[in-house]
Amino acid sequence: MTTTFLAKIITIEEFLKLGFIDESPAWEYINTEAIQKPMGGGKHSLLQKRLVAVIDTATSDYEAFPELRCSCGNRSVVPDIAVIDNNQIPLDESGDIISSGINFAPAWVIEILSPAQSQTKVTGNILHCIKHGTKLGWLLDPSERSILVYQPHSLPDLLIGTDILPVLEGVNLIITVEEVFAWLQRRK
Numbered sequence: 001m002t003t004t005f006l007a008k009i010i011t012i013e014e015f016l017k018l019g020f021i022d023e024s025p026a027w028e029y030i031n032t033e034a035i036q037k038p039m040g041g042g043k044h045s046l047l048q049k050r051l052v053a054v055i056d057t058a059t060s061d062y063e064a065f066p067e068l069r070c071s072c073g074n075r076s077v078v079p080d081i082a083v084i085d086n087n088q089i090p091l092d093e094s095g096d097i098i099s100s101g102i103n104f105a106p107a108w109v110i111e112i113l114s115p116a117q118s119q120t121k122v123t124g125n126i127l128h129c130i131k132h133g134t135k136l137g138w139l140l141d142p143s144e145r146s147i148l149v150y151q152p153h154s155l156p157d158l159l160i161g162t163d164i165l166p167v168l169e170g171v172n173l174i175i176t177v178e179e180v181f182a183w184l185q186r187r188k
Contacts, residue, residue, distance in 0.1 A: 010032070010034065011032075012029050012071065012074055012075070012076060015027075015029040015034055015076060016029075016071065016076060018034070021034070021069075021076075022069065024039075025037045025038060025039050025040075026067060026069070026078040027078075028075075028076060028077045028078055028125070029071075029075060029076040029077075030075055030077070030121070030124070030125070031075075035121075037078060037117075038114050038116040038117050039114070039116075040080070040112065040114045041114060041115070043112075043142045043184055044080070044112045044114050044142070046183060046184060047112050047140060047142065047180070047181075047183060047184070048066050048080050048081060048112060049066075050180075050183045051064065051081055051110060051180070052064040052065075052066050052081055054173065054175070055081075055083060055167075055171065055173065058167075058171050058172045058173035059168075059170055059171040059172060059173075060086070061085065061086060061168075061170035061171070062083050062084060062085055062086060062107060062108070062168060062170065062171060063083070063084055063086055063089065064081050064082070064083045065081065065082050065083075065084065066080065066081055067079075067080065068082040068084075068101055068102065068106075069100070069101025069102070070082055070101060070102050070104070070105060070106055070109075070129065071101060071102070071103050072103060072104050072105045072128075072129075072132045072133075073105075073128060073131065073132045075125075075128050076101075077125045077128070077129070078101075079106070079109045079110060079111055079125065079126075079129070080110055080111050080112045081108075081109070081110035081111075082102070082106035082108075082109055082110075083106055083107055083108035083109070083110070083168065084102065084106050084107060085107050088102075088104065088107075090102060090103075104132070104133065105129040105130075105132040105133040105134040106129065106134060107134065107135050107136070107168055108134065108135060108136040108137070108138075108167075108168050109125075109126055109129045109134050109136075109137045109138075110137070110138045110140070111125065111126060111137075111138070111139050111140070112140045112142065113139060113140060113141045113142065113143075115143070119139075119141075122139060123139060123148075126139060126150050127150065130150055130151070130152055134152075135151070135152065135168060136149070136150070136151055136166060136167070136168055137149070137150035137151070138150075138165070140180070142181065142184065145160065145177070145178070145181045146158055146159065146160045146177065147159045147160075147165060147177050147180070149165065149166055151166070159177050160177050160178075161176070161177055161178050162176050162177070162178060163176060163177050164176055165177060165180070
């Protein structure tokens, strides 16, 4: 699958006004280019679904959102999972969550590498979020059964097997890399 680019260079403000950017698969704005994300596939979808459920069950301080637009620092990305402090969830005048995404970096960003995706581009999105306030980033690589962990002011950690994954303070979750990827196994 090839990534689709918007030919004309536009500003982030122009990009955010485009009516199609949240159609599936979503579009992202990176370095003055509008780029459509590749479709994730079965492994991607299952990991995303399970992670959102596990994180939401493990905390009342944060909420995990799949495919939520996050715009900050002249970039607009749609992480596979954005975990947001409940006190930061933007609400409209009736108290409902707004439908346009967020204009800040989430506390925790999780990306699941798809076969058609560039690891460099996805890593760039995680690092951009970290530079703008994200406290924790995970990059899951299903083919390698590994997770790269990004945190401010430290080198990334490559975790595998029985390594325990770091989570945000206030998230009551102890999970290993192999437990995450075990969700992909189907027994007959």
